[in-house]
Amino acid sequence: MSRIKARFDKLKAENRAAFIPFIMAGDPDGALSLELLKKLPGAGADLIELGVAFTDPMADGPSIAAAGQRALKSGQTLRKTLEIVRSFRAEDDETPIILMGYYNPFYSYGPEKFVADAKEAGVDGLIIVDLPPEEDAELCLPARAAGLDFIRLATPTTDDERLPAVVRNTSGFVYYVSVAGITGKAAGQTETVKGALARLRTASGLPAAVGFGIKTGEKAREFAAFADAVVVGSALVDEFAKALEANPGESNNAVNAVLRLAQEISGAIRAARV
Amino acid sequence: MTQLNSYRTGPDEEGRFGIYGGRFVAETLMPLVLKLEKEYEGAKNDPSFQSELEYYLKHYVGRPSPLYYAERLTSHVRSMADEKSGRAGKKGAKIYFKRDELNHTGAHKINNCMGQILLAMRMGKTRIIAETGAGQHGVATATVCARFGLPCVVYMGATDVERQKPNVFRMKLLGAEVIPVTSGTATLKDAMNDALRDWVTNVDSTFYIIGTAAGPHPYPELVRDFQSVIGREAKEQMMEAEGRLPDVIMACIGGGSNAIGLFHPFLDDKDVEIIGVEAAGLGVDTDKHAASLTGGRPGVLHGNRTYLLQDEDGQIKDAHSISAGLDYPGIGPEHSWLHETGRVKYVSATDDEALEMFQLCAKLEGIIPALEPSHALARALDKAAEMDRDQILLLNMCGRGDKDIFSVMDALGAD
Numbered sequence: 246m247s248r249i250k251a252r253f254d255k256l257k258a259e260n261r262a263a264f265i266p267f268i269m270a271g272d273p274d275g276a277l278s279l280e281l282l283k284k285l286p287g288a289g290a291d292l293i294e295l296g297v298a299f300t301d302p303m304a305d306g307p308s309i310a311a312a313g314q315r316a317l318k319s320g321q322t323l324r325k326t327l328e329i330v331r332s333f334r335a336e337d338d339e340t341p342i343i344l345m346g347y348y349n350p351f352y353s354y355g356p357e358k359f360v361a362d363a364k365e366a367g368v369d370g371l372i373i374v375d376l377p378p379e380e381d382a383e384l385c386l387p388a389r390a391a392g393l394d395f396i397r398l399a400t401p402t403t404d405d406e407r408l409p410a411v412v413r414n415t416s417g418f419v420y421y422v423s424v425a426g427i428t429g430k431a432a433g434q435t436e437t438v439k440g441a442l443a444r445l446r447t448a449s450g451l452p453a454a455v456g457f458g459i460k461t462g463e464k465a466r467e468f469a470a471f472a473d474a475v476v477v478g479s480a481l482v483d484e485f486a487k488a489l490e491a492n493p494g495e496s497n498n499a500v501n502a503v504l505r506l507a508q509e510i511s512g513a514i515r516a517a518r519v
Numbered sequence: 520m521t522q523l524n525s526y527r528t529g530p531d532e533e534g535r536f537g538i539y540g541g542r543f544v545a546e547t548l549m550p551l552v553l554k555l556e557k558e559y560e561g562a563k564n565d566p567s568f569q570s571e572l573e574y575y576l577k578h579y580v581g582r583p584s585p586l587y588y589a590e591r592l593t594s595h596v597r598s599m600a601d602e603k604s605g606r607a608g609k610k611g612a613k614i615y616f617k618r619d620e621l622n623h624t625g626a627h628k629i630n631n632c633m634g635q636i637l638l639a640m641r642m643g644k645t646r647i648i649a650e651t652g653a654g655q656h657g658v659a660t661a662t663v664c665a666r667f668g669l670p671c672v673v674y675m676g677a678t679d680v681e682r683q684k685p686n687v688f689r690m691k692l693l694g695a696e697v698i699p700v701t702s703g704t705a706t707l708k709d710a711m712n713d714a715l716r717d718w719v720t721n722v723d724s725t726f727y728i729i730g731t732a733a734g735p736h737p738y739p740e741l742v743r744d745f746q747s748v749i750g751r752e753a754k755e756q757m758m759e760a761e762g763r764l765p766d767v768i769m770a771c772i773g774g775g776s777n778a779i780g781l782f783h784p785f786l787d788d789k790d791v792e793i794i795g796v797e798a799a800g801l802g803v804d805t806d807k808h809a810a811s812l813t814g815g816r817p818g819v820l821h822g823n824r825t826y827l828l829q830d831e832d833g834q835i836k837d838a839h840s841i842s843a844g845l846d847y848p849g850i851g852p853e854h855s856w857l858h859e860t861g862r863v864k865y866v867s868a869t870d871d872e873a874l875e876m877f878q879l880c881a882k883l884e885g886i887i888p889a890l891e892p893s894h895a896l897a898r899a900l901d902k903a904a905e906m907d908r909d910q911i912l913l914l915n916m917c918g919r920g921d922k923d924i925f926s927v928m929d930a931l932g933a934d
Binding site (some may be wrong): 283298299300301302303304307310314317322324347348349350351352353354374375376377379380390395398399400401402403404407413422425426427430 | 545703709
């Protein structure tokens with residue numbers, strides 16, 4: 246059984262939604278992002294999305310785009326991101342890691358070689374923003390064949406006609422983008438999101454996560470009442486950047502600031518269905 | 520080179536030219552892109568859409584643009600050739616210009632903007648967005664938006680906003696909102712990223728007028744089709760002027776919309792040699808150039824697979840060219856395919872060569888070319904000098920140089 250499936254089965258038994266934090270690999274450098282990554286499960290992360298930096302992140306708002314720029318500036322590459330996962334995996338064999346990014350670095354690496362190396366490093370799933378189902382032959386099918394989950398984004402523009410195509414080769418879970426827009430802006434309306442997740446769950450038979458625009462414990466708690474997972478990215482990335490900027494020499498403080506926010510959000514998610 | 524029966528059948532149903540092109544966009548945009556494809560198919564086969572487009576191209580844009588025999592430039596090339604060979608009278612093809620610089624707004628860009636805005640209105644869209652580098656596409660988009668009364672938002676790299684003040688003012692005068700883009704490296708590619716971010720946020724109301732023959736399918740196809748008026752007219756005009764087709768046709772290439780517009784109608788004329796000229800910046804052996812085919816490799820950016828300037832990790836590199844219109848790290852996917860099939864030959868010209876041609880053409884022909892076609896002119900002169908005198912070379916003069924006089928003044932250190 247995949248780590249993702251095992252984790253969602255466990256959460257279902259506990260009747261709670263997953264907390265999925267997003268951080269950018271290599272932000273502000275490889276060592277510190279690895280340190281943060283290793284500590285996230287202790288702060289309540291059930292699964293983790295690890296960002297793969299790209300120069301041209303078309304679906305990201307300023308926060309995550311800036312995190313990517315910092316990572317690239319520090320010399321981060323996809324190869325080094327796999328190294329980070331390998332180090333994490335040496336100590337944690339249960340928390341699923343999902344790489345999230347844009348296709349070109351993966352294409353440049355070579356899709357076949359990438360899926361083999363990623364599997365070996367301990368990656369569990371992929372979210373590739375600019376690979377719609379029309380381009381499944383590129384990376385989705387090779388990833389599935391190698392035993393990696395390929396998690397699709399569904400959006401408010403995904404209508405009933407299109408939904409079957411979107412969920413067809415999806416595995417692990419489906420990720421609902423709560424608003425038509427970029428990361429880090431406002432989240433969607435609760436009732437709309439609730440309906441969309443129900444529709445996704447029925448169409449895919451998979452757990453349904455929600456993300457984009459969820460910045461506070463309060464909002465996370467609201468969505469966690471009915472979602473199978475809640476993704477928080479920009480808020481954590483911002484917290485990290487802010488703390489590092491305020492005290493550049495105090496990297497421990499910055500890591501702790503992110504962990505505190507993660508704890509607060511995971512606490513709110515755990516309290517959602519009590 | 521593999522000979523195909525036709526080079527004009529692309530793209531296929533997946534929006535591909537060979538392996539190039541495709542639809543590499545976020546799911547939010549997929550339904551829109553599919554809808555656009557369907558609507559465009561409808562418009563293409565709708566005589567009333569086509570006749571409306573023709574009407575505006577004639578009465579508003581000023582088409583057809585003239586075909587002009589550049590007599591003094593031809594003489595110049597012939598005397599150069601004579602000097603080189605040491606004997607008189609053999610080499611130096613006749614050089615013709617397709618004068619798209621005479622269009623309203625001063626470049627070929629408006630051919631495409633007119634087509635796309637009619638399509639936008641046909642789809643009931645009420646807001647237009649665009650990206651721009653030097654500002655030519657931005658100005659053309661702002662112009663058609665003013666003409667049809669639609670609000671227009673233009674994304675422009677912050678550094679370009681600073682460098683291209685006259686065009687920024689023109690756009691504002693035309694009623695457009697110009698948004699300086701500071702994300703990434705604050706250049707054309709980042710302006711395109713921000714336009715895509717806007718589009719993804721305002722999917723219901725907004726139509727994105729892409730300025731070059733790139734982006735997700737069907738953009739490369741529809742931009743090509745709207746620009747192909749250049750090649751269709753040129754073919755007819757050349758038959759009228761010379762009774763035959765040219766031996767060589769040439770155009771400059773950034774994203775490649777003027778080039779594909781000239782080339783496409785000639786692709787199956789096997790005796791016509793086709794040459795595209797990329798911007799070599801400070802030289803293709805330096806890291807300051809914009810020659811995606813010469814110095815890049817296939818990758819995926821802005822919705823399509825094509826040749827890109829990128830590092831080993833697949834990160835996109837900044838392009839450099841003195842001409843802001845060629846300053847893009849990618850190229851339209853159809854060019855990537857034409858490059859690989861060998862049907863079109865792609866070469867390059869440096870900043871310095873373009874500057875030299877800018878001045879030469881002004882002095883000899885009384886035509887101040889934009890820096891973009893000045894690149895094509897550099898290789899066209901070399902090519903014409905190797906050709907026989909009874910041969911013909913046609914160059915697309917895709918824009919005029921008024922917009923460039925200040926940057927040329929700076930580059931030459933003139934005052």
